[in-house]
Amino acid sequence: MATEALEQRMAMLDGNPRVSATRREQIQRLLADRVPEARVDVQTRLSRLTLVPRRGRPAALGLALHSGGHTRTALGPGSYAEVSLRANELRIKGRLDLLTISASHVDIVDHKTGREDPDHLDQLRFYGVLWENDLAANPSRMPMGELTVAYPATDITIQSPDASELDRITQSIKSRVRAADEQIEADPPVATTGPHCVQCPVRSICPAYWDSMNHDPTSVAPNSWFDFEGIVGDQNGAKSWWLLDRFGSRRVLLLRIASGAELAQGQRLRLLGIRRDHDPGVDGIVATLTTTSESFILSGEIAGTR
Ligand code: SF4
Incomplete structure (x- = not known):
């Protein structure tokens, strides 16, 4: 499974003019050396998970095909990996690592490879708001249960935000989306520098950087x-x-x-x-x-x- 995942990821580099054939080979070799480590990590994480089979849903991940396009449909009971959610009214979207829907609630798991970080819990709460407001995937407004960040050796689980906390997070998201709109519409758009810039693929042409x-x-x-x-x-x-x-x-x-x-x-x-x-x-x-x-x-x- 780890080898297959590596092949899929490497295929994404094909045709990238910034990755030469030599570089691609180097990356492939380095990552292939780490497959045994990845295998143990996957096994450890799976041993801590409870996956629930999906029943009676012909369309995987809540997607149904209509007229050549994808129409998102309500998710039924079961576990869903890498599921995309979208809250149109809030103009946010995200992809959750694991969503498990039972008869009464939904649990969310987010996998992390690094160290424990309080920001990871905020990300879970963000996913909670996303789930609450995705009226295609969650038309019945199924309540949230537990939210879990899964690290290599441990899990941190928090209870879902209550109504007032959800409202506070929702207001914060709205104001951040508004601020992002203003920055994008500015001429020239505002560049916000910070530690994230080292990952930015266009930093070579960014004057602010x-x-x-x-x-x-x-x-x-x-x-x-x-x-x-x-x-x-x-x-x-x-x-x-x-x-x-x-x-x-x-x-x-x-x-x-x-x-x-x-x-x-x-x-x-x-x-x-x-x-x-x-x-x-x-x-x-x-x-x-x-x-x-x-x-x-x-x-x-x-x-x-x-
Ligand atoms: S380097 Fe990238 S992320 Fe940083 S300010 Fe410039 S465009 Fe934004």
């Missing part, structure tokens, strides 16, 4: 990965260049090239996912543009990125 966040390599620990914007200075060796700061006024780091990239003096670059290295023989910070790093030229030319 480069202008307002700290990209000082001196604060990066050896063997850690970071992003950097600078100008290519003097060549140091066959495969290494000094990089200057954004203003071209001082040397900031020595960049070694482990990928096929070729640099040219004067290029202004944005580098994503370079690795800080330790080299006592170099008077300055050393970093490596690895085969997994990405380089974007703001001016000048570069050949063989990644």
